[in-house]
Amino acid sequence: xxxxxxxxxxxxxxxxxxxxxxxxxxxxxxxxxxxxxxxxxxxxxxxxxxxxxxxxxxxxxxxxxxxxxxxxxxxxxxxxxxxxxxxxxxxxxxxxxxxxxxxxxxxxxxxxxxxxxxxxxxxxxxxxxxxxxxxxxxxxxxxx
Amino acid sequence: xxxxxxxxxxxxxxxxxxxxxxxxxxxxxxxxxxxxxxxxxxxxxxxxxxxxxxxxxxxxxxxxxxxxxxxxxxxxxxxxxxxxxxxxxxxxxxxxxxxxxxxxxxxxxxxxxxxxxxxxxxxxxxxxxxxxxxxxxxxxxxxx
DNA sequence: TATTGTTATACTCTATAACTATA
DNA sequence: TATAGTTATAGAGTATAACAATA
Numbered sequence: 141x142x143x144x145x146x147x148x149x150x151x152x153x154x155x156x157x158x159x160x161x162x163x164x165x166x167x168x169x170x171x172x173x174x175x176x177x178x179x180x181x182x183x184x185x186x187x188x189x190x191x192x193x194x195x196x197x198x199x200x201x202x203x204x205x206x207x208x209x210x211x212x213x214x215x216x217x218x219x220x221x222x223x224x225x226x227x228x229x230x231x232x233x234x235x236x237x238x239x240x241x242x243x244x245x246x247x248x249x250x251x252x253x254x255x256x257x258x259x260x261x262x263x264x265x266x267x268x269x270x271x272x273x274x275x276x277x278x279x280x281x282x283x284x
Numbered sequence: 285x286x287x288x289x290x291x292x293x294x295x296x297x298x299x300x301x302x303x304x305x306x307x308x309x310x311x312x313x314x315x316x317x318x319x320x321x322x323x324x325x326x327x328x329x330x331x332x333x334x335x336x337x338x339x340x341x342x343x344x345x346x347x348x349x350x351x352x353x354x355x356x357x358x359x360x361x362x363x364x365x366x367x368x369x370x371x372x373x374x375x376x377x378x379x380x381x382x383x384x385x386x387x388x389x390x391x392x393x394x395x396x397x398x399x400x401x402x403x404x405x406x407x408x409x410x411x412x413x414x415x416x417x418x419x420x421x422x423x424x425x426x427x428x
Numbered sequence: 429t430a431t432t433g434t435t436a437t438a439c440t441c442t443a444t445a446a447c448t449a450t451a
Numbered sequence: 452t453a454t455a456g457t458t459a460t461a462g463a464g465t466a467t468a469a470c471a472a473t474a
Contacts, residue, residue: 157301349442369450
């Protein structure tokens with residue numbers, strides 16, 4: 141039985157993404173992390189002091205859904221909150237957090253390298269431009 | 285604030301897929317369908333008589349999760365089951381099913397066209413090959 | 429008025445174990 | 452023994468509404 145949807149880029153995009161996330165989650169499982177946690181830790185390291193609402197805006201995670209994510213990593217002693225005003229706190233990695241991030245980054249880097257290796261070398265330069273384009277908001281008019 | 289993860293193809297793949305599925309679900313909402321329903325209907329039309337377990341294998345949906353999907357479309361009068369043996373039934377579109385599929389296909393086609401239009405024309409021939417490659421099982425050795 | 433963090437809630441998607449009836 | 456359909460259940464991810472405290 142053949143899949144008749146393989147000609148649809150949107151469908152293949154979904155299948156590729158699902159397979160990739162599943163594989164990344166498996167790679168991260170030894171750390172009891174999931175891909176969302178890894179993205180969060182990488183983001184905090186890149187921009188220490190970012191608030192959880194800001195992280196949510198960047199990763200497009202609803203404010204309400206950031207709460208359990210932050211609480212979980214906080215409970216594991218990996219992040220630290222420092223009040224910036226009465227409402228919000230800047231987030232920082234603890235030393236334990238930096239330690240787990242180092243292992244996380246090694247896994248993510250190996251994962252990304254394995255992903256790109258699946259693409260024939262000649263096509264690799266087009267991978268990011270195409271994915272960014274597919275992600276972009278639609279063009280109002282057909283660009284030539 | 286900039287997203288430091290934009291250099292990671294796997295991350296951009298996930299974001300592109302999520303945005304695309306969200307948009308497709310919005311387009312399908314007037315029919316009260318979701319993208320999984322559309323894939324299912326397109327598949328049954330391409331291969332009438334396929335059993336729900338076979339559909340699940342093709343779309344990588346667990347047997348158990350096919351049950352409510354099939355029941356829902358059956359309840360709306362869009363598919364018909366014909367026993368092939370004591371255990372399983374082949375699935376077929378009813379005439380109402382073919383009618384809703386025609387509208388579904390129009391939406392999906394327009395959606396896919398809008399998706400590909402976001403990619404610069406020069407890069408479009410590489411979209412499917414790259415997505416298929418990203419989806420593929422890893423190569424055991426680096427191919428030159 | 430608007431924003432942050434929060435609680436509560438609900439829906440979708442996914443995953444597993446177990447049962448039955450049939451092959 | 453293996454497979455198809457099913458039930459039940461649990462974990463993720465996602466979405467909205469509402470509230471208190473603060474800006």
